[in-house]
Amino acid sequence: MSSINDCIKFDLDIKDKNIFFYDNFYKFFNGVQYKVYEALLKQPACPFCGSLNFIKTGRLKTHVRYITADASRPIVIRLFKQRILCRDCQRRSIAQSDLVDKHCCISNASKRKVLSALTEDRSMTSIARENNVSVNTVQRVLASCSHRFLDGYDYLPEYLAFDEFKGVDRTLHFICLDADSHTVVQILRTRYKSVLLKYFGKFSSQARMAVKTVSMDLNFYYQDIVRACFPNARIVIDRFHIVQMLARSLNSLRVQVMKQYEKSSREYKLLKSPWKLYLKKFRDLEKLHPVYNWHYKDCLTQEQIVMEGIACNEELENSYNLLQDFFEAIDNHDTAKVEELLYSKLPVGNLMHKTLLTFRRNKAAVLNGITSTYSNGYLEGFNRKIKQIERTAYGYSNFISLLTRIRVSVI
Ligand SMILES: [Zn+2]
Structure with missing residues (x-):
């Protein structure tokens, strides 16, 4: 016969050996019925010196929000984190677990679920509601992902495609895709000639020489940029x-x-x-x-x-x-x-x-x-996808948030 600890751990899919569940009950708070599980998080050893010779000096009470299938009945884990004083190194510490980060009350499982929901075509409000977290938390999870598409300035794909799309504040942003793999090379806030020249100028001359074709629409100054930055590239007007x-x-x-x-x-x-x-x-x-x-x-x-x-x-x-x-x-x-x-x-x-x-x-x-076998058809499709992301959110006011959401959605 399993103990209550094993049953709850199996139910919540928690594997941390230092957590011990000992109680569960319902509790009303602000008119919402919460499912509360009480648990103790033990500190097995001193995290500084590894000594087992310590004194227990109390517990820190925390409320951790956990994932649930039924959003109308949120789950909260009332976690008591053990405090200890090490007799060997005389330092104090509080037990920590993979369940939740230090100084945080949203479980890592919830954050992972939010992140996976962010890859879908859904508004942040709907994600927040389903996971019993605030919209700010969803934004913070999104902000924890990188918005950078290409790190470093030593490499550029051989076949590029240029275009623009309407984004934050109805301004036009510049987008550059790899025509072979259809992945994003870069999205820039503006599409001004000086900005583009400065951006592509940062790449090493070897990377710029490697570019073979650039497909684009009939925007007149994109051609100047190609001539200035990519000496070996052919300009391709898209079919x-x-x-x-x-x-x-x-x-x-x-x-x-x-x-x-x-x-x-x-x-x-x-x-x-x-x-x-x-x-x-x-x-x-x-x-x-x-x-x-x-x-x-x-x-x-x-x-x-x-x-x-x-x-x-x-x-x-x-x-x-x-x-x-x-x-x-x-x-x-x-x-x-x-x-x-x-x-x-x-x-x-x-x-x-x-x-x-x-x-x-x-x-x-x-x-x-x-x-040419390269065409910008897929880039137009990609722009349609970006438009959909913006529409679902009723527009973005922050360019970095928009970039991160695009990056999370297309990977
Ligand atoms: Zn110690």
Whole structure:
């Protein structure tokens, strides 16, 4: 037959041999029913000299919060820590245990549970409530983790990806990822050119020389940073952004054309509600089965909608065909075709023309983007994850807390 000590220890999963449980009861405190376990923490020997020759000089009463499955009935361990005076070295000490840190009343098990909950997409308030600790405790557990992604300035990955995301106080933070392993290299508070030059300037020249490609969006000064800091790196304009810019240009042209028609006209309706179809790849459109749509009161396939829609305007038709040709060329990594498309003379609308001019100015980098196997697609996904972390917390006011939470969540 097990003793009460063994039963409680088994129940609470406590293995410290110096702790002896001898009582358990319920107690109301501030309207909450607590489960209280009473235990004695013995000091087996003097921690300074290891002597067993000591006098017991009393006990220190502490209340340790412990993990529980039922948050409505919190568990508290009333732990009496033995005080001793060593006869050999004449020094005083209080017994300590792995259960709880010195000068702390939150058990280490609770802290571990809080930390594991912090890796999930949950608010700190909900974690605090479930573990019967305060929000400040959850913040302290988070703060005990490091927010640094990369220690030292001797190494940089060969393939980097640059981007930015909106964070604390709606400012844009700079993010740099390893394009191979998709791990974070660094997140910086601001994305100013001087800050980035200073940061990458700290790395050893060997580390900077090792960088082979840097993929980015069409942010003009990122390219200056790459030229200044990474002499051997190729600039790669990300395919994701190339397509995104073209699609945006086509979309705004579609809206312009649409507004030329009466709202009740068939053309207006064909250009308005099925707007997503115009941005899809042509081969992915449904070509066989017509579906009745009450907007334009007709039974059409997706292909028929798009063909009839773009036929409204010559510029729109050219723009649509240009986007489709880009899709095909990017899929086939066909640089010759892309180069030909960049110098296309067809009228394609103002915005699309500007986009093409921008691509022409960065032609080498755009062509690198077409041939390169690296793309920033995953970085955009990563940014989405960061956005989710911020939304769950209703925003962060402390940049370091945000960084730590991101680091804890992605590892
Ligand atoms: Zn001693």
